[in-house]
Amino acid sequence: MDAVPFYEMPMDYQFNQLASLYKNTLLQDVIPFWEKYSLDRDYGGYFTCLDREGKVYDTDKFIWLQNRQLWTFSLLYNQVEKRDNWLEIAQLGADFLAKNGRDAEGNWYFSLNREGKPLVQPYNIFSDCFAAMAFSQYAIASGLESAKEIALQAYNNVLRRQDNPKGKYNKVYPGTRNLKTLAVPMILANLSLEMDWLLQSDRLESILDSTIQEVMGDFLDQDRGLVYENVTPEGKHLDCFAGRLINPGHTIEAMWFMMDIAQRRLKKDGETRETRRQGRQDNEGLINLAIDIVLNTLEFGWDKEYGGIYYFLDIKGHPPEQLEWNQKLWWVHLETLVALVMGYRLTGREECWQWYQKVHDYTWKHFSDPQYGEWWGYCDRRGEVLLNLKGGKWKGCFHVPRALYLCWQQLSVITNQ
Amino acid sequence: MDAVPFYEMPMDYQFNQLASLYKNTLLQDVIPFWEKYSLDRDYGGYFTCLDREGKVYDTDKFIWLQNRQLWTFSLLYNQVEKRDNWLEIAQLGADFLAKNGRDAEGNWYFSLNREGKPLVQPYNIFSDCFAAMAFSQYAIASGLESAKEIALQAYNNVLRRQDNPKGKYNKVYPGTRNLKTLAVPMILANLSLEMDWLLQSDRLESILDSTIQEVMGDFLDQDRGLVYENVTPEGKHLDCFAGRLINPGHTIEAMWFMMDIAQRRLKKDGETRETRRQGRQDNEGLINLAIDIVLNTLEFGWDKEYGGIYYFLDIKGHPPEQLEWNQKLWWVHLETLVALVMGYRLTGREECWQWYQKVHDYTWKHFSDPQYGEWWGYCDRRGEVLLNLKGGKWKGCFHVPRALYLCWQQLSVITNQ
Numbered sequence: 001m002d003a004v005p006f007y008e009m010p011m012d013y014q015f016n017q018l019a020s021l022y023k024n025t026l027l028q029d030v031i032p033f034w035e036k037y038s039l040d041r042d043y044g045g046y047f048t049c050l051d052r053e054g055k056v057y058d059t060d061k062f063i064w065l066q067n068r069q070l071w072t073f074s075l076l077y078n079q080v081e082k083r084d085n086w087l088e089i090a091q092l093g094a095d096f097l098a099k100n101g102r103d104a105e106g107n108w109y110f111s112l113n114r115e116g117k118p119l120v121q122p123y124n125i126f127s128d129c130f131a132a133m134a135f136s137q138y139a140i141a142s143g144l145e146s147a148k149e150i151a152l153q154a155y156n157n158v159l160r161r162q163d164n165p166k167g168k169y170n171k172v173y174p175g176t177r178n179l180k181t182l183a184v185p186m187i188l189a190n191l192s193l194e195m196d197w198l199l200q201s202d203r204l205e206s207i208l209d210s211t212i213q214e215v216m217g218d219f220l221d222q223d224r225g226l227v228y229e230n231v232t233p234e235g236k237h238l239d240c241f242a243g244r245l246i247n248p249g250h251t252i253e254a255m256w257f258m259m260d261i262a263q264r265r266l267k268k269d270g271e272t273r274e275t276r277r278q279g280r281q282d283n284e285g286l287i288n289l290a291i292d293i294v295l296n297t298l299e300f301g302w303d304k305e306y307g308g309i310y311y312f313l314d315i316k317g318h319p320p321e322q323l324e325w326n327q328k329l330w331w332v333h334l335e336t337l338v339a340l341v342m343g344y345r346l347t348g349r350e351e352c353w354q355w356y357q358k359v360h361d362y363t364w365k366h367f368s369d370p371q372y373g374e375w376w377g378y379c380d381r382r383g384e385v386l387l388n389l390k391g392g393k394w395k396g397c398f399h400v401p402r403a404l405y406l407c408w409q410q411l412s413v414i415t416n417q
Numbered sequence: 418m419d420a421v422p423f424y425e426m427p428m429d430y431q432f433n434q435l436a437s438l439y440k441n442t443l444l445q446d447v448i449p450f451w452e453k454y455s456l457d458r459d460y461g462g463y464f465t466c467l468d469r470e471g472k473v474y475d476t477d478k479f480i481w482l483q484n485r486q487l488w489t490f491s492l493l494y495n496q497v498e499k500r501d502n503w504l505e506i507a508q509l510g511a512d513f514l515a516k517n518g519r520d521a522e523g524n525w526y527f528s529l530n531r532e533g534k535p536l537v538q539p540y541n542i543f544s545d546c547f548a549a550m551a552f553s554q555y556a557i558a559s560g561l562e563s564a565k566e567i568a569l570q571a572y573n574n575v576l577r578r579q580d581n582p583k584g585k586y587n588k589v590y591p592g593t594r595n596l597k598t599l600a601v602p603m604i605l606a607n608l609s610l611e612m613d614w615l616l617q618s619d620r621l622e623s624i625l626d627s628t629i630q631e632v633m634g635d636f637l638d639q640d641r642g643l644v645y646e647n648v649t650p651e652g653k654h655l656d657c658f659a660g661r662l663i664n665p666g667h668t669i670e671a672m673w674f675m676m677d678i679a680q681r682r683l684k685k686d687g688e689t690r691e692t693r694r695q696g697r698q699d700n701e702g703l704i705n706l707a708i709d710i711v712l713n714t715l716e717f718g719w720d721k722e723y724g725g726i727y728y729f730l731d732i733k734g735h736p737p738e739q740l741e742w743n744q745k746l747w748w749v750h751l752e753t754l755v756a757l758v759m760g761y762r763l764t765g766r767e768e769c770w771q772w773y774q775k776v777h778d779y780t781w782k783h784f785s786d787p788q789y790g791e792w793w794g795y796c797d798r799r800g801e802v803l804l805n806l807k808g809g810k811w812k813g814c815f816h817v818p819r820a821l822y823l824c825w826q827q828l829s830v831i832t833n834q
Contacts, residue, residue: 049735057735060657109590118590169588173526173535240477241810318466318474319804323741323795326803378740380797386743387736393658 012415018360019411025368026404031076033374033390034069034397039089043115044096048396052388053372059114063101065396067108067130070094072401074137079405087141094138098150101131106153125165128157129187136195148198155195158188159207179230179242185214186254193260208261215254216289225296226315227251241321246313248301249332255290255297256339262286263346291343295351298336298359306382307362309333326381330395333363334403341410345417375400429832435777436828442785443821448493450791450807451486451814456506460532461513465813469805470789476531480518482813484525484547487511489818491554496822504558511555515567518548523570542582545574546604553612565615572612575605576624596647596659602631603671610677625678632671633706642713643732644668658738663730665718666749672707672714673756679703680763708760712768715753715776723799724779726750743798747812750780751820758827762834792817 037054038046048065049058070093077086100116101108107122108131122128135151138144162184164170172178189211196204218235219227228237229245237243262283270276301309308328312320336359344352366383367375369390377395378386389395454471455463465482466475487510494503517533518525524539525548539545549571556564579601581587589595606628613621635652636644645654646662654660679700687693718726725745729737753776761769783800784792786807794812795803806812 051735057733058656058658110588113593117593119593121588121590123588169586171527171538171540171586173538176530176534176536239475241475316474318468319806319809321810323744323803326797327740380743386740389736392736393738 015411015415019408019415022404022408022411026401026408027080029370029373030375030401030404034072034401035085035089038069038391038397039092040096040114041092044099045093045112045116046397048391049393050374050389050391052369052390054374054390057389058392060119060393061096061112061114061116062393062396063097063108063110063112063127064124064130064394065391065398066093066097066101067127067134068396068398070097071130071134071137072397074134074141075402075405077141078137090138090141094135094142094147097131097134098146107157108154121169123166123169125158125161126183126187128154128161129191132158133191133194136198140197151195152198155191155198158191162188177238177240178233179238180218180233182215182219182227182229182247182250182254185211185219186250186257189215189254189257189261193257193264212258212261212286215258216286220293221315224315225293226300227254227293227297228315239316241314244314244316244318245320246297246300246315247311248297248309248313249311249329249335251297252294252332252339253335255294256335256342258290259287259339259342259346262290263342287343287346288349290339291347291349291352294336294339294343295355298355303328303381308366308379308381308383309336309359327386328366328379328381328383330363330367330375330377331399333359333367334399337363338403338406338410341407341414345410345414432828432832436825436832439821439825439828443818443825444497446787446790447792447817447821451489451818452502452506455486455808455814456509457513457531458509461516462510462529462533463814465808466810467791467806467808469786469807471791471807474806475809477536477810478513478529478531478533479810479813480514480525480527480529480544481541481547481811482808482815483510483514483518483529484544484551485813485815487514487551488547488554489814491551491558492819492822494558495554507555507558511552511559511564514548514551515563524574525571538586540583540586542575542578543600543604545571545578546608549575550608550611553615557614568612569615572608572615575608579605594655594657595650596655597635597650599632599636599644599646599664599667599671602628602636603667603674606632606671606674606678610674610681629675629678629703632675633703637710638732641732642710643717644671644710644714645732656733658731661731661733661735662737663714663717663732664728665714665726665730666728666746666752668714669711669749669756670752672711673752673759675707676704676756676759676763679707680759704760704763705766707756708764708766708769711753711756711760712772715772720745720798725783725796725798725800726753726776744803745783745796745798745800747780747784747792747794748816750776750784751816754780755820755823755827758824758831762827762831 033054037050040047045061045066046069047056047059048062049056051057070090073086073090096116100112103122108127109118109122110120110124110127113119132151132154135147139147139151161167165184192204192207218231221228221237226246229247230242231237266280266283270279301313303310309332310325311327311329312322312325314320340352340356343349344356366379369376374390376385377389380386450471454467457464462478462483463486464473464476465479466473468474487507490503490507513533517529520539525544526535526539527537527541527544530536549568552564552568556568578584582601609621609624635648638645638654643663646664646667647659648654683697683700687696718730720727726749727742728744728746729739729742731737757769757773760766761773783796786793791807793802794806797803
């Protein structure tokens with residue numbers, strides 16, 4: 001960033017400057033880090049446990065992160081530039097995953113060892129989600145029919161397992177207290193948009209409708225304008241640890257998924273002037289509601305003392321179950337930037353831009369690491385680095401590049417508006 | 418504490434003073450807190466989610482903590498004073514647990530709702546451990562045959578399930594990387610001593626032998642003198658997140674369990690002078706080895722910058738998987754006090770007393786809450802309170818009273834030595 005804070009610059013200059021900052025950081029800093037340090041040329045796939053300087057400190061392969069890196073390099077190839085190198089890096093992950101990632105029934109394991117042998121069983125539906133997302137992007141990049149088939153198989157796993165995501169590993173006693181989790185409809189919204197080219201239009205629209213219905217109906221507390229992490233199947237809010245949980249980063253990420261559905265539908269023509277008008281009204285309404293929720297969540301989840309967004313909060317202010325509740329995580333802040341810039345682009349609402357500047361400043365100050373490249377993942381409440389890493393079991397090549405890419409894109413549109 | 422630091426007082430006065438401090442805090446502060454705030458007179462059992470002032474903020478009943486509170490009140494009745502009130506409080510938990518705590522096969526659930534309906538399945542062997550411990554103490558207090566039977570049934574569950582503690586909920590893929598965890602032999606050591614009056618002597622001694630063998634053989638890294646949290650069934654140390662994990666509090670607690678076995682065996686006569694001599698040598702050796710490990714663990718796990726003992730560390734200094742790694746937890750510090758005072762009483766080793774003073778000062782300063790009673794459970798790295806609670810899902814009426822009781826007892830012995 002320039003020495004002059006960007007929000008003191010003339011408005012159009014700012015957007016321009018910011019678009020370059022996000023683009024250059026993505027292409028000259030973050031992606032080169034993964035290109036340089038994460039490729040396992042011996043066994044295929046990617047190393048994700050990288051210390052500050054990029055040194056591998058653990059070689060296990062976590063399916064979420066393997067698929068997410070495959071997605072990222074496929075996206076770059078599809079959307080930014082047709083670099084052979086990017087396609088080749090995607091292939092390194094895709095071949096490893098296609099060979100080793102699934103059990104005999106096609107369910108995705110949670111983790112593998114370096115050589116590709118399974119370590120942890122397919123208890124986690126999000127492994128399948130990220131596989132579907134990754135192989136769908138890779139199918140576009142590679143043109144391979146086999147990649148398309150893997151994507152569709154994984155997508156069908158997700159749909160089949162969505163009502164009992166942990167399957168036989170579910171430890172909840174049936175009947176006493178059933179809860180469903182925001183993560184499922186939220187990820188299904190994003191995943192289905194990612195896979196729109198593979199899905200029949202009416203099937204896609206009906207899945208998207210039900211994710212909106214669930215997220216903005218069942219999970220939203222209308223009175224407080226906050227989204228709960230867990231509710232009963234009927235959308236009731238319960239007074240227990242899980243039932244009181246607010247996960248600000250999750251909420252805000254889900255809100256840009258909602259905006260993304262709405263903006264996509266806005267581009268479509270209705271059949272008559274009346275259906276066009278109604279459609280525009282509905283979708284603009286959805287975008288504004290999503291923005292309201294983002295802003296409410298920031299008011300509720302922003303740390304007034306040290307800055308940054310809390311990881312977990314109890315809606316009633318009781319002590320959360322999670323000991324890491326007051327930590328500041330990279331993805332929470334990056335997804336918030338995406339939501340705010342998207343909200344601003346779509347509506348021009350001033351609160352979005354005010355918050356964007358505040359979150360931008362905090363995020364770049366605490367998470368980016370210009371000295372060694374890539375971004376820190378975990379800070380304590382005060383914003384001091386908690387773990388000396390650029391990647392681990394949960395942080396890989398995904399939230400940083402995706403958010404940088406999306407902010408760059410949105411800022412470019414704003415610049416040219 | 419007196420205004421003059423206790424270690425500046427004459428030595429015998431210190432022990433005397435300290436014994437009173439621990440005793441009075443137990444009987445006039447901590448136990449009254451639970452007597453006043455934790456009893457569920459409507460449904461039976463105990464509330465454990467209590468805020469700073471004792472107000473109930475969640476009514477779920479976690480089997481670990483229900484059983485641990487039953488154990489504590491039974492112990493007080495058995496060892497401190499035959500107060501009807503204590504027996505009655507124990508009965509309030511015992512009746513609730515006997516009625517609601519187990520599934521049809523006698524395995525202990527992980528949690529129940531306030532009314533006693535199961536919430537989480539019996540996936541956790543430690544629920545059975547604490548049930549065995551609790552009902553064994555309660556059987557002594559109440560003289561009830563039914564309590565004895567519940568204790569033995571739970572103990573047999575533990576033995577039966579010790580090689581696969583999570584049973585069908587185990588998510589590890591068989592064969593690629595099998596690890597066993599320190600928690601199992603460690604808890605079996607303590608539990609078996611607790612239940613010695615119910616077990617046949619040769620069975621007891623053989624179980625104790627194998628726990629010593631495992632903890633001091635398989636889990637101990639001879640070179641570094643540190644105990645690993647997870648090793649292969651053959652005792653090999655692996656270079657992966659779980660394999661590199663050091664849990665200083667666990668290690669130190671396990672070490673006083675080892676000393677406890679050794680001191681018990683020291684009191685027993687061998688059959689000949691030769692076996693007596695050999696037995697004394699073995700057990701004194703075990704005590705000194707346990708102390709060495711406690712001291713090594715403190716050197717390794719003490720936070721040189723802010724004081725206190727870290728929660729989790731990676732043996733190689735890599736970033737641990739646990740985001741809460743640098744937090745300071747009440748039980749870690751209290752179990753350390755028990756280990757150090759026990760080591761000092763048994764051997765008079767000066768390092769034990771030096772460390773005891775340091776840990777005592779840190780612990781009382783950061784965890785005790787004379788203003789509202791009982792102790793804080795969770796501090797951040799800097800020793801500032803992280804959660805505004807006296808009890809929750811994992812902190813109940815157990816580590817604080819047990820440690821206060823054991824320190825009081827040991828200090829009284831030292832005073833009279």
